[in-house]
Amino acid sequence: MQKYRLAIDAIGNDLGYQPLVEALETFKEANPNFIFTIVADVEKIKPLFKNFDNLNFINNPEKATLENVSLRQAQKQSSSMKTAFELLKDKKVDAILSAGDTAILLAHSTFVLERLTGVDRPAFMPVFPTINQGQKFLMLDVGANLEVKPSYIYQWAKLAFIFSKNVLGVKIPRLNILNIGTEDYKGFAWHREASQLIEADKTLAPFYKGFLEPRELMNGVTDIIIADGYAGNMVLKSYEGAVKSFGQLIKREITASFMKKMGALILKGAFKNAKNVLDHRNVGGAYVIGVDGLVVKAHGNSDKTAFLGALGQIKNALEKNIIMQFKNAIRE
Amino acid sequence: MQKYRLAIDAIGNDLGYQPLVEALETFKEANPNFIFTIVADVEKIKPLFKNFDNLNFINNPEKATLENVSLRQAQKQSSSMKTAFELLKDKKVDAILSAGDTAILLAHSTFVLERLTGVDRPAFMPVFPTINQGQKFLMLDVGANLEVKPSYIYQWAKLAFIFSKNVLGVKIPRLNILNIGTEDYKGFAWHREASQLIEADKTLAPFYKGFLEPRELMNGVTDIIIADGYAGNMVLKSYEGAVKSFGQLIKREITASFMKKMGALILKGAFKNAKNVLDHRNVGGAYVIGVDGLVVKAHGNSDKTAFLGALGQIKNALEKNIIMQFKNAIRE
Numbered sequence: 001m002q003k004y005r006l007a008i009d010a011i012g013n014d015l016g017y018q019p020l021v022e023a024l025e026t027f028k029e030a031n032p033n034f035i036f037t038i039v040a041d042v043e044k045i046k047p048l049f050k051n052f053d054n055l056n057f058i059n060n061p062e063k064a065t066l067e068n069v070s071l072r073q074a075q076k077q078s079s080s081m082k083t084a085f086e087l088l089k090d091k092k093v094d095a096i097l098s099a100g101d102t103a104i105l106l107a108h109s110t111f112v113l114e115r116l117t118g119v120d121r122p123a124f125m126p127v128f129p130t131i132n133q134g135q136k137f138l139m140l141d142v143g144a145n146l147e148v149k150p151s152y153i154y155q156w157a158k159l160a161f162i163f164s165k166n167v168l169g170v171k172i173p174r175l176n177i178l179n180i181g182t183e184d185y186k187g188f189a190w191h192r193e194a195s196q197l198i199e200a201d202k203t204l205a206p207f208y209k210g211f212l213e214p215r216e217l218m219n220g221v222t223d224i225i226i227a228d229g230y231a232g233n234m235v236l237k238s239y240e241g242a243v244k245s246f247g248q249l250i251k252r253e254i255t256a257s258f259m260k261k262m263g264a265l266i267l268k269g270a271f272k273n274a275k276n277v278l279d280h281r282n283v284g285g286a287y288v289i290g291v292d293g294l295v296v297k298a299h300g301n302s303d304k305t306a307f308l309g310a311l312g313q314i315k316n317a318l319e320k321n322i323i324m325q326f327k328n329a330i331r332e
Numbered sequence: 333m334q335k336y337r338l339a340i341d342a343i344g345n346d347l348g349y350q351p352l353v354e355a356l357e358t359f360k361e362a363n364p365n366f367i368f369t370i371v372a373d374v375e376k377i378k379p380l381f382k383n384f385d386n387l388n389f390i391n392n393p394e395k396a397t398l399e400n401v402s403l404r405q406a407q408k409q410s411s412s413m414k415t416a417f418e419l420l421k422d423k424k425v426d427a428i429l430s431a432g433d434t435a436i437l438l439a440h441s442t443f444v445l446e447r448l449t450g451v452d453r454p455a456f457m458p459v460f461p462t463i464n465q466g467q468k469f470l471m472l473d474v475g476a477n478l479e480v481k482p483s484y485i486y487q488w489a490k491l492a493f494i495f496s497k498n499v500l501g502v503k504i505p506r507l508n509i510l511n512i513g514t515e516d517y518k519g520f521a522w523h524r525e526a527s528q529l530i531e532a533d534k535t536l537a538p539f540y541k542g543f544l545e546p547r548e549l550m551n552g553v554t555d556i557i558i559a560d561g562y563a564g565n566m567v568l569k570s571y572e573g574a575v576k577s578f579g580q581l582i583k584r585e586i587t588a589s590f591m592k593k594m595g596a597l598i599l600k601g602a603f604k605n606a607k608n609v610l611d612h613r614n615v616g617g618a619y620v621i622g623v624d625g626l627v628v629k630a631h632g633n634s635d636k637t638a639f640l641g642a643l644g645q646i647k648n649a650l651e652k653n654i655i656m657q658f659k660n661a662i663r664e
Contacts, residue, residue, distance in 0.1 A: 215569045238570030241546055245463050
């Protein structure tokens, strides 16, 4: 059975060590071929484990943070996250899991790790939910690269296509470029040039469905949406905000009278379901793709379930040998 | 009593002439000082009116459309919308109301109308709802200018500030620039330069609250958010999409069982309220600001209430003499 080595930056989760430790204990039982290197305050995290099989520890209790420092300074400072990235850089592990600061994680991905040959920039790629239970889509980039070149979009399309087919198991992935309208003339010159690059690639062309507005994203109309990091980040945060605001408003509306409270009691599960379905944090981690190694970012307030989800995503990607598949596709 | 002259592009509403005619009949009764020039298929629309006081008609049944033509071609073609813009250009009216195509409306605003002295580009400015009943905010630009210069952002901030105070009646408008993060170093160079321009203006500086992410927009944390048209358009369409998707999902969830259907029956009004509150179409029209005349875009499927709302907005802006206030502020 193939062994997989995973570095875990255990500092930075809002809920502390406990949810991660519980997730790891559960995950390890079913996956004895995984070897973990946990970067944390070792004295504090070690007593929380009952079972030490396949566990290594590296002491670095320093949290990657932007408090009082610039992003550039944060990258230079010692942190559990940086230690994890150095392990991946030195090929001592195959993957990283972190719930730490996204901006610093993206900076380390860009400046510490090696890029895959043929990929100009890494991209940050969360998995998004749709209103159709179980159906998901990939959106990238959502913040690593505010400005893009047409070639970035094309390269990311290639990577995400392989990812969608092999890791998410989508048989016929529908591929779109995010734009302010669906018409050919909309957006910037790079939108049109990236379209042409994708259309000229005979592997991707049959799956390319043109520009897509952010309006219909969650209705399951696409499997992969490629964006510049500026727009991608805006859309991600708008959806997050809208779902949260809508949830708050409904809560307020349905507690406005006794009768409504009765109705709300009956429907409690339905609201929770709806909010959970549309909360992209529950879908799993976000991937950094384009670098020579797997980097998965778990949400900053991950519970045991969220960490188990992220570990499952890493397992799936490693078993599908996604990095090798990326390399082969880019080489072609 | 001061007279106001309003051109109405009556072609282009998905629901036909009837809702507009009904809104006008109601509005005219209370506002005899308004004189309307209706551009439409006169033979068809005229019989729908009972009362012809203060009504003029210009026959132009051609719809402004992008079907089979480029935006450039569409601008050249005769249309009811173009006729309305020419009336405003020639100062034969003080304002335009249209429910037609947004892209063509923005193109006409940019290329047909005169800009206010000191304003480089017109901006498209919808009024957005928040989850706090009655509280609204302005967002601009949402699509007229994909790329911006720092000076555009500064000029729009000035206009929107006056609008917020005088037309929306916000006593202490909070002003923000849309960005992917709140930290000073986030975004593009123009974000930072625009910030500096606003901070250097002693009228605006006390009201400027820095960068704002799209996440909290609907929670009532700002009164004016200035954006490049690219990001503004993405955020607008993301919020629209999220509210619609969330509504659909909840509908599906609450009809999943008999008990849930019972609960849903009790809560019917609450859902409708929540969706209506967050549907920016119900807040009113969107303004084109920065040009020498008032242009208001009603939504493409406006009903009588929506048109009455838009007419009320125009009345309010005209009575507050918003264009003169813009001119004075820019001149200072």
